[in-house]
Structure formats: C-alpha cells, structure tokens
Amino acid sequence: MTTCPRCDSTKAEAVAKSPVQGAWTVYTCPVCFYTWRSTEADKFTEPSKYEPSFKVNQADIPNAIQVPTVPSRTNH
Amino acid sequence: MAYKDFRDFLDTLRKEGQLLTIEDEVMPEPDLGSAGRAINNVSDKSPALLFTNIHGYQNASVAMNVIGSWPNHALMMGLPKNTPVKEQFFEFARRWDNFPVPVKRMDSAPFQEVEINQDVNLFDILPLFRLNQYDGGFYIDKACVISRDPSDPDNFNKQNVGIYRIQVKGRDTLGIQPVPQHDIAVHLRMAEERGENLPVALAIGCEPVITTMAAAPIGYDQSEYEMAGAIQGEPYKVFTLPGTNLDVPWGAEFILEGEILAGVREFEGPFGEFTGHYSGGRSMPVIRIKRVYHRKNPIFEHLYIGMPWTETDYMVGVNTCVPMYQQLKDAFPNEIVAVNAMYTHGLVAIISTKKRYGGFAKAVGMRAMTTPHGLGYCKLVIVVDETVDPFNLPQVMWALSTKMHPAHDVIILPDMSVLPLDPGSNPAGISHKMILDATTPVAPETRGHYTQPLDAPLATEKWEKIFQDLLSNQ
Numbered sequence: 001m002t003t004c005p006r007c008d009s010t011k012a013e014a015v016a017k018s019p020v021q022g023a024w025t026v027y028t029c030p031v032c033f034y035t036w037r038s039t040e041a042d043k044f045t046e047p048s049k050y051e052p053s054f055k056v057n058q059a060d061i062p063n064a065i066q067v068p069t070v071p072s073r074t075n076h
Numbered sequence: 077m078a079y080k081d082f083r084d085f086l087d088t089l090r091k092e093g094q095l096l097t098i099e100d101e102v103m104p105e106p107d108l109g110s111a112g113r114a115i116n117n118v119s120d121k122s123p124a125l126l127f128t129n130i131h132g133y134q135n136a137s138v139a140m141n142v143i144g145s146w147p148n149h150a151l152m153m154g155l156p157k158n159t160p161v162k163e164q165f166f167e168f169a170r171r172w173d174n175f176p177v178p179v180k181r182m183d184s185a186p187f188q189e190v191e192i193n194q195d196v197n198l199f200d201i202l203p204l205f206r207l208n209q210y211d212g213g214f215y216i217d218k219a220c221v222i223s224r225d226p227s228d229p230d231n232f233n234k235q236n237v238g239i240y241r242i243q244v245k246g247r248d249t250l251g252i253q254p255v256p257q258h259d260i261a262v263h264l265r266m267a268e269e270r271g272e273n274l275p276v277a278l279a280i281g282c283e284p285v286i287t288t289m290a291a292a293p294i295g296y297d298q299s300e301y302e303m304a305g306a307i308q309g310e311p312y313k314v315f316t317l318p319g320t321n322l323d324v325p326w327g328a329e330f331i332l333e334g335e336i337l338a339g340v341r342e343f344e345g346p347f348g349e350f351t352g353h354y355s356g357g358r359s360m361p362v363i364r365i366k367r368v369y370h371r372k373n374p375i376f377e378h379l380y381i382g383m384p385w386t387e388t389d390y391m392v393g394v395n396t397c398v399p400m401y402q403q404l405k406d407a408f409p410n411e412i413v414a415v416n417a418m419y420t421h422g423l424v425a426i427i428s429t430k431k432r433y434g435g436f437a438k439a440v441g442m443r444a445m446t447t448p449h450g451l452g453y454c455k456l457v458i459v460v461d462e463t464v465d466p467f468n469l470p471q472v473m474w475a476l477s478t479k480m481h482p483a484h485d486v487i488i489l490p491d492m493s494v495l496p497l498d499p500g501s502n503p504a505g506i507s508h509k510m511i512l513d514a515t516t517p518v519a520p521e522t523r524g525h526y527t528q529p530l531d532a533p534l535a536t537e538k539w540e541k542i543f544q545d546l547l548s549n550q
Contacts, residue, residue: 006212015247016199023132024104026199028213032357033245033343035213039131040105040206054210054346056357061343064359068256070339074269 004029005036005047007056032056077154078308079283081186081327082375085152086139089124092157094148096123103131104205112140112207112380116387121145126375136203137375143284144380144387149394152284153307158548161394162467165414168307169398175298177305177312182326185315187369196365197247202280202330203376204244208348212357215347216242216250218379219278219332220290222322226266226274229321236260237290237300242278242363243344250363251344252336255495257452259296264336264361273335276363277322281329281377286312292395293449329374334365350392350421352383353499384420393418396449400425403447408440415444416466422453423498426466429459434521438487441511445492452495458512475514481523485513 002012009031016026024039034056036045043049079085089095096115102108108127115122122145127138143149147157150164159167192201204214219242225234236259243251254261260276267274279286285308289300301323304312313326317333324331340362346354381388401415404427411432417425429440437459445454460466460475480486489509496504516526 016197018132019134019136019200020132026204026214028246030246033213033243033251035206035244037105037206039103044105044206044209051210054354056343061357064343064357066341066359068254068261068265068361070341071265071269073271 002027003047004032004034005045005050006034006054007032007058007061008047009058031058032061078310078312079285079327081283082139082281082329082377084327085142085283086124086126086375088151089142089148092147092151094123094145094151094157095126097126097128099128101129101131102127104133104203106206106209108138108140108205108378109207109380112378113382113386115141116144116380116385119145120385121147124148130203133203135373137373138203138205139281139375139377140380141387142377142379143288144390146390148284149390152288154309156548160467162414162465165394165397165401165416165467168394169401171307171309172303172398172402174306174309176302177310179299179301179305179314179323180311181323182313182315185324185326185328185369186371187328187331189372190370192368193366196368198244198250198332198365198368199247201368201370202244205378207378207380208354208382210354211347212243212345214244216244216278216280216378217381218287218377219280220282220286220325220328221252221260222277222279222324223260223263223274223336224321225263226270226272231297232323233297233299233302235299235301235323236263237286239287239290241347241349243347245342245344245362248334248365250332250334250365251342251360252363253344253360257495262296267336268338271338273338275320275322275335276333277317277320277324278332278334279325279328279330280332281375282325283327286325288391288395291392293399329371329377331369332365333367333369334363337362337364348382349497350381350384350386350388351423351497351499352420353497355497389418389421392421396422400444400447400449404440404443407443411436411462412440413462414466417449417453422449423494424456424458425450425454426458426460426472428462428464428466429515430462431515431518434518436518437513437515438511441487441513442489445489445509445511451493454509455494455498455500455507456510456512459515461515464514472514476512479516479524479526480512480514484517484521484523487511487513 012029150159314323341359344360411430413428441457492509494507501507
C-alpha cells in the first residue's frame with residue numbers, strides 16, 4: 001500500500017511494472033482514482049508537494065455531481 | 077480512394093512529409109504530452125508524430141497529432157495536402173450529400189492476431205501516459221466507442237460510433253464521460269432504465285475517416301459508418317466482434333470489449349479539456365473490460381487536448397461546420413454560403429450569407445443557435461456578407477470593423493443553453509449568447525455609407541490561380 005499524492009488515502013497500489021525491468025512502476029488510488037508513474041516529477045508523486053488547488057478531499061468524493069445522473073428503473 | 081487502415085494512412089503521411097518519427101528515447105511523462113502540445117505551437121502545418129522508443133517499454137509505438145493540421149486533414153480526405161480549408165469544407169459538404177453508403181462486412185480482422193480474455197491489465201497492454209499536468213490519470217481520448225440501442229438492437233443505423241474521454245482507472249476498468257446530449261448517453265439511459273449493462277467496444281488506432289465521423293454531430297439514426305463511406309468514397313469495412321452485435325472498424329490496432337455497468341458512478345477527472353481549462357472532478361459511469369484484441373506490434377494512437385489549437389480542433393473543425401451548414405441550408409437554401417464553426421468546437425461561429433431584407437442576418441444568427449450543435453455552442457455568432465470568406469479571419473475582422481454598428485448590430489440573448497464545460501457559464505450550462513451582425517445593411521435598413529465598395533483589379537482571380545499552381549509545385 002502506498003499513499004495517494006492527491007487524496008492522501010493509504011490504499012493506493014502498484015498496478016503495473018515497466019516491461020523493461022526496474023524502469024518504473026504505475027500506481028492507482030482506489031479512493032480518488034488518481035494514477036501516477038514513479039518516474040514523474042515529485043510534484044505529481046509526493047503528497048506534500050501535490051498542487052493544493054488540485055488536491056481531492058476524500059469527504060467530497062461521494063458528493064461529486066453525476067454526469068449523467070442514474071435514471072430510475074422502468075418496466076420495458 | 078480509401079485508406080485500408082491506420083498504418084496505410086501513416087504511410088501516406090510519411091510519403092507526403094507529414095509524419096515525424098522520433099526514435100530517440102523519450103519519457104512517458106512529461107515528454108509525450110509535451111510533444112503533443114508543442115507540435116501545434118510551432119506550426120499550423122504540423123506533421124503527425126510517431127514515437128518508437130519510450131522509456132521502460134519494449135517495442136511500444138505511440139502516434140499523436142495524426143490529423144493535427146490542415147495538410148493532414150486534407151490527406152485524410154484524399155485531397156492534396158495544400159488544399160485550402162475553405163475548399164476542404166466545400167468538398168466535405170459535397171461528399172456528405174452521398175450519404176448513406178452501405179458498409180462492407182468482413183469475415184475476419186487483423187486485430188484478431190492477439191486475443192487476451194483473462195487477467196486483462198490495460199496498463200500492461202497499452203503504453204498509457206498522462207497528457208496534462210493535473211489530469212486525474214492516464215486517458216484514452218481518441219477511441220471510437222461503439223454501442224447499440226438497447227430498445228432496437230437490430231437497427232444498424234442506431235448503432236453509435238463516438239469519441240468520448242475515457243480514464244483508465246484500474247487494470248480492467250475505465251471511466252467514461254457520456255454527456256447527456258451524446259448518443260451513447262441515450263443508449264446508456266435505456267440500458268440503465270432496464271437495469272442492464274450496456275455492451276461497448278473501443279477501437280483504438282483507426283484510419284482517420286471513421287475517427288472524423290465519430291467526432292461529428294450527425295443524427296441519432298444516421299450511421300457513422302455509412303457517413304464514413306460517403307466521405308471516403310467507398311464502402312466502409314466493418315467486422316462484427318464474435319459473440320456480440322457490435323460492428324467495429326476492421327482495420328483497428330486495438331479493440332477493447334466490455335460493458336458500461338448499470339447504475340454505477342465513480343469519481344473521474346479532472347481532465348484538461350478543449351476549452352483550455354480543467355473539467356473538475358465528477359461522478360461518471362464505469363466500463364469493465366473483459367477482452368482485448370490487438371495487432372502484433374500495435375500502434376497506440378493518442379491525441380493531445382488543451383487550449384486551442386490542438387489536434388482536437390482540426391478533428392472537430394470541418395466536421396462540425398458541415399452539419400451546421402446543411403441545417404442552415406435547410407432553412408435558407410438560397411442564402412447560406414459557408415459556415416466556419418471551428419473556434420473551440422463552435423462556441424464561436426462565423427456564417428457567410430446573402431440577405432433577403434434588413435434584419436435577415438440576425439435571423440440567420442438565431443437559427444444557428446437553434447441547430448442541434450448550436451444549442452450547446454454558438455455563444456457568439458458573427459454573420460458576414462456572402463462576399464466575405466468566413467475562413468479568412470482578416471476578412472471577418474474587416475467586416476466587423478466596417479459593417480457592424482454597435483447600436484444596431486449587437487444582439488444579446490439572455491440565459492441560453494451552452495455546454496457545461498464552458499468555464500464562463502453560470503450556472504454551468506447557462507450563458508448569455510450574442511450575435512454580431514457584420515453584414516452590409518439592406519433595405520429597409522438604409523444606414524451607413526456603403527454604396528461604393530472597392531473591387532479587386534480585374535485579373536486578380538486569374539493571378540490567384542497562377543500563384544496557387546506555382547506554390548503547389550514548389
């Protein structure tokens with residue numbers, strides 16, 4: 001488990017390793033779905049350096065606007 | 077003539093000097109996204125890009141900016157690469173009238189060379205990367221997404237081929253943005269009302285005509301494949317994915333097969349959009365991928381999107397102008413001359429028209445706002461005389477400079493509909509709209525001093541032709 005640079009969840013995990021061994025690892029966060037590669041600049045990979053205005057508050061995620069909204073079930 | 081597949085088109089670009097192959101090693105980030113941005117900063121005749129040496133990958137190829145200039149757009153249509161934009165517009169409109177051209181069905185497809193149907197990991201299969209700095213992840217933004225109408229699944233014409241922004245969110249999961257106005261949102265709504273998943277296929281790395289049609293605002297029951305046949309001048313080749321009723325472009329490099337999960341919404345974004353702003357994070361549908369096909373040594377096609385102009389603006393330029401032109405012609409067949417709705421996908425549009433009487437041009441502007449595309453765009457419509465080329469911005473500026481009177485020719489319509497991605501809309505999806513009438517007043521509107529317009533010297537057109545021929549032979 002790894003800390004997500006964007007929402008600070010500690011549930012991020014590695015999802016891919018480079019075909020050329022040791023070049024990089026890709027991580028995803030199952031909470032805010034941020035994805036990053038280990039070779040990116042630290043402002044995209046380190047929680048303390050991620051741009052504050054693009055940080056995601058975990059509490060806001062359930063309130064995000066639905067596009068499109070889920071329709072009611074109807075009988076066809 | 078038609079391009080057999082994506083590789084056939086890349087070969088043509090290479091022969092025409094419109095493909096730049098970069099064999100030096102590049103980093104997935106920030107090099108690929110930066111290069112996609114930079115190529116349109118340095119030239120409006122820019123080549124496509126093919127990267128063949130990406131750090132950490134073995135044998136991965138990434139193509140970008142494939143129709144990201146007017147020369148490449150002309151070659152997409154099989155025209156000489158120096159064809160002026162206005163001529164590309166009229167040729168596109170002429171071919172549009174040949175719709176529909178029935179498809180050609182194929183028994184097998186090159187992408188069947190490799191099939192992955194278990195333990196799908198998209199991060200291993202595709203050379204994915206981040207485009208813009210604060211994109212929420214790695215996106216697929218130039219895939220043709222194919223779906224059927226769940227209430228009428230055997231109706232070929234209601235099968236949709238569209239391009240949507242797609243975030244890769246997990247090994248086998250994607251987020252997709254079906255804006256409610258899009259055809260796939262109609263399919264998804266029907267499926268969700270039934271409590272059913274919506275089967276979809278994503279085709280990545282297609283020849284450019286179907287990509288262009290997938291990005292065009294055509295009618296719900298008009299087939300993008302049959303329109304692609306009209307634009308390329310011969311039947312479009314499709315292949316029905318085994319075990320499904322989804323027809324996909326025969327020549328695709330990759331096919332991702334899966335379902336949009338009924339009733340599921342998950343956090344997605346933000347994503348740098350064609351408005352030059354990030355979209356913000358929203359809750360969007362999720363696709364589960366269960367099977368992937370691809371050619372051997374597949375080429376992954378991607379598209380840079382951001383502040384105009386980028387490849388996006390070339391891709392949705394002419395194919396947005398032409399349907400609006402056709403719809404305006406339906407209303408005013410003897411007056412409409414040309415439509416340029418290429419600015420931020422038509423948030424600004426310029427229409428060239430004849431006038432029947434005073435006030436007519438303003439009515440044309442209002443009609444543009446009530447076309448299907450105009451309902452979400454056309455925040456500003458500039459109307460110019462039939463003698464002004466709407467694709468020639470200096471001419472349009474001249475018309476605004478000399479023909480428009482702010483007391484009479486500025487019409488503001490309050491609280492109209494606009495796409496929610498317009499960062500100026502408030503609330504999102506609502507904006508005032510404006511018509512600027514830059515046509516010459518005609519009776520009963522007799523203001524101004526316009527009786528002595530200046531004509532060009534007599535042989536100007538002859539010399540234009542001479543120069544075009546000389547320049548094209550250089």
